[in-house]
Amino acid sequence: MGLLDLFRSEPVPRAKRRERALFDDEFQRKLEMLALVSRRVFAGRLRAERRSKKKGSGIEFADHRDYVAGDDFRSVDWNVYQRFGKLLVRLYEEEEDLSIYLIVDCSSSMAFGEHKKFDQARRLCAALAYVGLANLDRVTVVGVSSKVISRMPTTRGKGRIFKVFEFLSELEPGGVTDLGTALQTFVAQHKRRGLAVLFSDLYDPAGFEAGINVLRFAKFEPYVVELVDPAEARPSLKGDVRIYDCETGEERELTVTDGMLDKMERAVNDYRASIQRFCAQKQVPYFPADVNTPFDELVLRVFRRGGFLR
Amino acid sequence: MTLSGLPLTQLLMIAGGAASVTVLLYILKLRRRAVPVPFARIWDAVFRDQKATELFSKLRRLLSLLFQLALLALLIFALADPKPKQSLLEGRHLVILVDGSASMKAVDVKPSRIDSAKAEVKKLVRGLGSADRALIVQMGALSSPLSTMSSDVTELDPAIDSLSASDTRADLERGLSFAIDSLRGLPKAEVVVVSDGVLGDVAEIARHVDLGKAQLRFLPIGKSGTNVAISEFSVRRYPLDKSRSEVMLEVANTNDRPAQVELTLLGDGTIIDVSRFALGPNERLPRYYQDLAGASRTLEAKVRFADGHADDLPADDHAYALMPERHRARVLVISKGNTYLEAALLLDEYLDVTTVLPGKPLPSEHFDVAILDGVADVLPDTVAAALYLNPPEGGVPVKLGARLSDFGFDTWEKKSPVLRFLALADVQVESGRALTPAAGDRVLGASDQGPILLSGARSGHPFLALGFDPRSSDLVLRVAWPLFVLNAINGFVEEDTGYVSSFRTGDVWRIPAPSSVDSATVIDPRGVQHVVPVKEGRAVYLGEEAGFYKLRAGSGSDAVNSEFAANLSDLAESRITPLKELALAGQKAAAVSIGAPSSKRELWVYLLLAVLGLSVLEWISYHRRVTV
Numbered sequence: 015m016g017l018l019d020l021f022r023s024e025p026v027p028r029a030k031r032r033e034r035a036l037f038d039d040e041f042q043r044k045l046e047m048l049a050l051v052s053r054r055v056f057a058g059r060l061r062a063e064r065r066s067k068k069k070g071s072g073i074e075f076a077d078h079r080d081y082v083a084g085d086d087f088r089s090v091d092w093n094v095y096q097r098f099g100k101l102l103v104r105l106y107e108e109e110e111d112l113s114i115y116l117i118v119d120c121s122s123s124m125a126f127g128e129h130k131k132f133d134q135a136r137r138l139c140a141a142l143a144y145v146g147l148a149n150l151d152r153v154t155v156v157g158v159s160s161k162v163i164s165r166m167p168t169t170r171g172k173g174r175i176f177k178v179f180e181f182l183s184e185l186e187p188g189g190v191t192d193l194g195t196a197l198q199t200f201v202a203q204h205k206r207r208g209l210a211v212l213f214s215d216l217y218d219p220a221g222f223e224a225g226i227n228v229l230r231f232a233k234f235e236p237y238v239v240e241l242v243d244p245a246e247a248r249p250s251l252k253g254d255v256r257i258y259d260c261e262t263g264e265e266r267e268l269t270v271t272d273g274m275l276d277k278m279e280r281a282v283n284d285y286r287a288s289i290q291r292f293c294a295q296k297q298v299p300y301f302p303a304d305v306n307t308p309f310d311e312l313v314l315r316v317f318r319r320g321g322f323l324r
Numbered sequence: 325m326t327l328s329g330l331p332l333t334q335l336l337m338i339a340g341g342a343a344s345v346t347v348l349l350y351i352l353k354l355r356r357r358a359v360p361v362p363f364a365r366i367w368d369a370v371f372r373d374q375k376a377t378e379l380f381s382k383l384r385r386l387l388s389l390l391f392q393l394a395l396l397a398l399l400i401f402a403l404a405d406p407k408p409k410q411s412l413l414e415g416r417h418l419v420i421l422v423d424g425s426a427s428m429k430a431v432d433v434k435p436s437r438i439d440s441a442k443a444e445v446k447k448l449v450r451g452l453g454s455a456d457r458a459l460i461v462q463m464g465a466l467s468s469p470l471s472t473m474s475s476d477v478t479e480l481d482p483a484i485d486s487l488s489a490s491d492t493r494a495d496l497e498r499g500l501s502f503a504i505d506s507l508r509g510l511p512k513a514e515v516v517v518v519s520d521g522v523l524g525d526v527a528e529i530a531r532h533v534d535l536g537k538a539q540l541r542f543l544p545i546g547k548s549g550t551n552v553a554i555s556e557f558s559v560r561r562y563p564l565d566k567s568r569s570e571v572m573l574e575v576a577n578t579n580d581r582p583a584q585v586e587l588t589l590l591g592d593g594t595i596i597d598v599s600r601f602a603l604g605p606n607e608r609l610p611r612y613y614q615d616l617a618g619a620s621r622t623l624e625a626k627v628r629f630a631d632g633h634a635d636d637l638p639a640d641d642h643a644y645a646l647m648p649e650r651h652r653a654r655v656l657v658i659s660k661g662n663t664y665l666e667a668a669l670l671l672d673e674y675l676d677v678t679t680v681l682p683g684k685p686l687p688s689e690h691f692d693v694a695i696l697d698g699v700a701d702v703l704p705d706t707v708a709a710a711l712y713l714n715p716p717e718g719g720v721p722v723k724l725g726a727r728l729s730d731f732g733f734d735t736w737e738k739k740s741p742v743l744r745f746l747a748l749a750d751v752q753v754e755s756g757r758a759l760t761p762a763a764g765d766r767v768l769g770a771s772d773q774g775p776i777l778l779s780g781a782r783s784g785h786p787f788l789a790l791g792f793d794p795r796s797s798d799l800v801l802r803v804a805w806p807l808f809v810l811n812a813i814n815g816f817v818e819e820d821t822g823y824v825s826s827f828r829t830g831d832v833w834r835i836p837a838p839s840s841v842d843s844a845t846v847i848d849p850r851g852v853q854h855v856v857p858v859k860e861g862r863a864v865y866l867g868e869e870a871g872f873y874k875l876r877a878g879s880g881s882d883a884v885n886s887e888f889a890a891n892l893s894d895l896a897e898s899r900i901t902p903l904k905e906l907a908l909a910g911q912k913a914a915a916v917s918i919g920a921p922s923s924k925r926e927l928w929v930y931l932l933l934a935v936l937g938l939s940v941l942e943w944i945s946y947h948r949r950v951t952v
Contacts, residue, residue: 126362217363246362256356259364266364266371267356274370281369 036133037140037179044310045141045175048317049148078102113168113208114146114153115234117200118185121159122261123217124241125187130305131241135213136182137309138239142211142316143178147171154204155181158196159189162203190261191218193225201232210234213303215241219262222289226298238293238300239316240286247282248275329405339400346396349943350389392939399932415455417473417510419503420445422487423519423545424464425494426829426892427900430520432548432636437902438489441518441545444918445487448516448543449480451918459506460484463499463519465492465830465868473506490868491639491890492830493897496523500533513538516916520546521903524896530909542913546902551578552585553640553898554625555608557891559616559825561648569647571613573625577603578899584630587611591619600630608895621647622872622889623825640898644872644889645825652676653817654690656707659697664794665713668806675813693816695809696720698793709786709816711809714756714793721782722765722789725758731771740768742779742788742811746804753799756792788812826889829870834862837877838884844877 081090081101091104116139124132139155146153150170155178157164166181193214200210210229216222216238229236251257251270258265268274286302293300303312330338361367422445428438449458452475459473460483471483500515507513515538523529556574577583582604589597596618603609623645628634635641657679659665669677680686682699686707694707700719703710710721717724733748748769758774761767768788769777776791794800799808827833837844839861846854846863849871856865863875867890877884892898906913 123362126360215362217365219365243362249359249361251359254354254356255359257359257361257364257367260360260362262364264364266367268367268371277370278367281366285366 036136036183041137041140041309045144048141048310048313049145049172075104075106077105079105112146112151113204113206114142114151115200115204115208115210116143116146116153116155117197117210117212117214118155118157118182119159119191119193119212119214119216119241120157120163120185120187121189121191121214121217122187123191123215126260127243127245127305129187131215131243132187134303134305134309134312135239135241136185138303138312138316139211139213140175140178140182141309141313144172144175145313147175147178152206152208153178156200157185158193158200159187160192161196162199163189165203192220193218193222194220194228197225197228201228201234207233208235209237211237211239213239213241215243216289217261223292226293226296230296230298236298238289238298240289240300240302241305242286242302243305247279249278251275327404327406330403332404335400335404338403339396342396342400343393346392346939347389349939350392353943395935399935402932415453415457415475416512416514417507418452418456418458418514418516419461419506420448420458420516420518421461421463421467421496421499421503423494423517423523424462424487424489425519425522426489426491426639426894426897427520427522427637428489428545429639430546430549430551430637430900432546432550432900432902436489437520437545438487441543442484442487444543444545445484445518446481447918448916449477449484460487461499461502461506462487463494463496463517464490465495465866467495467499467502469502469506473510490829491870491892492868493894494519494523495830496526497529497532500529500535504533504535504538507538514541515539516541516543517906517913518543518545519906520544520900521906522897522900523906526906526908533908535908540906540908540911540913541916542906543916544902544904544906546900549578549636549900549902551635551637551640551898551900552576552583552603552627552629553578553637553895554627554643554891554893555640555895555898556610556893557623557625557643557645557826559623559645559647568615568617569619571616571623571645572610573613573643574608574610575603575627576608576895576898577606578895578901580605582607585627586630588626589613590622590624590626591616592622593624594618619647621649621887623647637898637900639870640892640894642870643826643891643893644870645891646872646887646889648825649886651817653692653813654678655813656680656687656691656694657697658682658686658694658699658701660699662697662713662795664800664805665695665697665809668809671806672810672813693813703785705785707785710788711812711816712787712789714791714796715789720789721780721787722762722778723760724791725760725774727755728753728758728771728773728776728791729755731756731773731776733769733776734772736769736777737766740779741815742808743768743777744811746807746811747802748799748804751797751799751802751804753792753797755796759789759791786816788815826891826893827867828893829867829890830894832864832866833888833890834864835875835888836886837861837863837875841878844875847874847876849873 078091078094079102081103085103089103091102094100094102118135118139120132124135143153143155147170152168152170154168155166156162164181164185166178169177191214193212212225212229214225218225226236226238254269256265256267290300301316422441424438428436428441430437433440445460452458454475457473457475458480459469460471460480462468462470470486471480474480496517503515507515515535517540519542521544553576554573555576556572558573559569559571561569571589575585575587577585582602584600584602586598586600588595596616597613601609625643627641652674653676655669655675655677657665657669657677658681659679660682669675678687678691682701686701686704688704688706691707693709693711694703695711695713696715698714698716700712700716702719712720715722715724731753732751736743736748738744756776759776759778761775761778762780765778765780767775767777768779769775778789780787794805799805835846837858839858841858843855844858844863846856846865848854848867849869854865856863858864858877863877867873870891871889873888873890875884875886875888
């Protein structure tokens with residue numbers, strides 16, 4: 015930018031400045047570094063090397079199913095027919111390029127505490143999108159609250175990362191969390207199954223399980239990234255207060271004491287433990303993302319943890 | 325139990341206001357802050373525990389309000405200052421007589437004796453018991469109460485602050501009488517005299533004052549007394565040459581050791597004489613300044629030690645006097661021509677003489693004196709007085725008696741202002757008429773054949789009548805003749821008569837003023853105006869300050885503006901050596917014991933402040949979430 019351009023440029027609103035800072039040059043350099051790291055760690059793997067659960071025309075046997083009219087006769091397992099007298103068709107795991115769905119919770123609770131959770135979620139989303147795009151995967155970004163509020167069309171190739179930035183920058187937090195309903199809409203809109211990474215604080219009045227279950231039942235591979243703000247576990251409150259939910263407006267009147275804050279901390283930890291337990295039971299990868307940890311460190315942890323890059 | 329504090333209505337007002345504030349603070353306390361949280365459902369577990377203690381919490385708050393209101397009630401009760409009736413009755417009643425005389429202006433204790441007295445009285449008042457009451461009285465020429473009989477320091481303090489010393493002597497007798505009257509019927513009565521002991525003849529006072537059951541206490545003020553004073557100061561004009569004057573003053577050394585002093589005389593504000601001389605121990609030295617020139621109106625005298633250092637009482641080092649003002653007397657002479665009379669009138673340059681032939685119309689202006697030389701013209705009211713020389717029969721205010729020949733003054737009033745200093749014993753008169761005095765007339769001179777000089781007044785106009793023609797005697801050839809004429813004129817215009825060059829402070833002054841007015845304005849040396857009554861042509865005023873005063877009376881053409889001076893001129897007051905004891909009727913006054921400052925009466929104030937402070941702290945800490 016030249017000197018004249020500086021004078022010509024319009025004053026930038028505060029919110030806009032914050033969005034620009036979110037994906038600044040430093041951020042992009044870190045993304046490049048993460049992409050390199052991901053390539054070095056997973057060197058030698060080819061495109062579309064990921065194994066999808068989709069049954070199709072690959073070479074590795076996966077399963078049988080009953081023959082139905084119209085099936086290719088070449089896929090009938092004649093050995094089985096000879097032995098049991100049943101017409102079964104061989105199914106093979108189809109190897110194809112993976113679809114990655116990055117689902118960002120845009121409810122009001124994500125903006126609680128100076129947008130820390132929302133910003134961290136968007137940074138992580140952008141980082142994983144960049145890695146996905148760099149690996150030639152099909153990346154789709156979706157913003158949800160009680161419904162699908164915004165969707166970026168599926169894209170591929172590293173050069174499309176700026177579209178992702180633009181999309182994420184334009185996301186605005188607001189509304190009530192209802193992941194169950196929102197993700198039902200999401201699965202209905204996306205027939206192609208794939209990895210569905212959910213960035214959320216999981217403060218869902220209907221229960222955090224609902225949204226994850228929708229993804230599970232629709233054969234998506236859910237990956238839960240829980241945004242955690244430690245300050246929420248022990249708020250700086252004292253005395254008589256009337257608390258209200260920033261999303262639903264539900265009110266409670268109570269007198270906050272130190273003992274009560276201890277209980278509150280325990281309740282928050284219990285809630286998070288229940289999420290972790292649920293994900294472990296359902297074999298859903300779960301990753302807690304502290305808002306105070308740098309995003310690149312978190313992304314590296316995601317890589318090490320596995321599940322995102324196979 | 326008696327409530328001796330604030331009145332009930334005032335207490336109720338305070339209680340209402342304070343209770344309103346307390347309840348308002350309580351309501352503000354109950355108002356909860358609205359705080360957003362990201363997920364209220366997590367708080368539910370906490371909220372369940374909170375519900376269990378909610379009742380207790382509410383009760384605690386209600387108890388808190390009740391506690392605060394109870395605290396407030398107690399404080400209001402404290403404001404009412406409850407006291408046992410017995411303690412009220414047992415309190416002392418003090419009349420504190422503070423000497424406000426000139427000697428209290430002495431500076432032997434810094435900054436002055438009166439300020440030292442104020443400090444001592446303040447200590448005394450602060451050391452009073454809770455049931456004690458005191459009345460502050462300034463004791464000067466008059467005794468002036470400055471407060472009510474009160475135990476309230478906030479009332480007594482301003483009264484003490486308003487104490488001041490004047491240029492008068494303290495009238496202890498009057499002060500004690502006032503104190504006894506004030507204490508009549510009150511238990512535990514005490515009279516506290518706060519003074520340097522310069523209180524005049526105490527033994528004489530003791531004969532007139534009966535203290536009764538009241539106890540006399542004495543609080544001495546002052547520590548030493550080195551003083552020289554101008555104890556007298558007056559000035560007069562010479563009778564025959566009023567342009568000249570003479571001054572008499574007296575300088576006194578009130579110390580037991582000799583002193584070298586310097587005396588400065590100022591005329592109209594300018595130094596006209598400085599002299600240095602020695603004064604023996606306790607010596608009073610009169611000094612005369614004859615034929616003093618250089619002053620036409622004001623005279624001041626200042627004395628100090630010759631080495632330049634000041635004495636302990638500056639108030640008596642400065643004296644003031646005013647020279648009698650000269651009036652130009654208007655004289656109407658009705659005569660066919662009288663060389664001797666005209667010559668006598670020429671002697672006084674302040675005479676404005678108009679000569680009219682007998683039978684001619686008289687001028688209509690005002691004349692102070694008319695001299696009727698062998699005639700008896702009817703005088704108008706514009707002529708104030710008349711001198712008849714050899715009056716004819718009829719038309720004169722006196723009856724003529726027998727014809728006289730070869731006679732003289734066998735008897736005369738030697739102290740009469742008209743005839744004083746006149747040698748009339750061998751005056752020879754060829755012929756004349758005896759005068760018959762009417763009731764109220766006064767015979768000033770008489771021969772053995774009858775009265776020949778009368779004075780009197782007719783219709784408010786004074787007159788003087790001489791029963792012979794001066795030219796038919798050898799009187800006109802004598803010095804007595806012009807003196808007689810001028811004395812007569814001076815007597816009529818009242819010049820020099822009773823003139824006071826300076827008044828004495830502490831006395832009731834009677835200042836000449838027009839008799840047509842009821843009141844006049846006296847402006848004191850500080851410029852403060854006092855409206856004073858005028859009775860019988862005299863303005864009546866009790867002055868307490870030395871210096872030059874002004875008198876303003878009447879308005880328009882009758883307005884009179886005059887000046888006069890006042891001096892301390894009290895040698896007793898100038899003897900400022902303080903006394904350590906005071907004995908009245910042989911009984912020594914008890915010493916005053918100043919107790920420790922009483923904090924009992926102020927306790928409610930501190931309590932109120934403490935409770936208010938605690939309430940504010942509690943309120944702030946609550947809202948800052950420190951104590952919850």
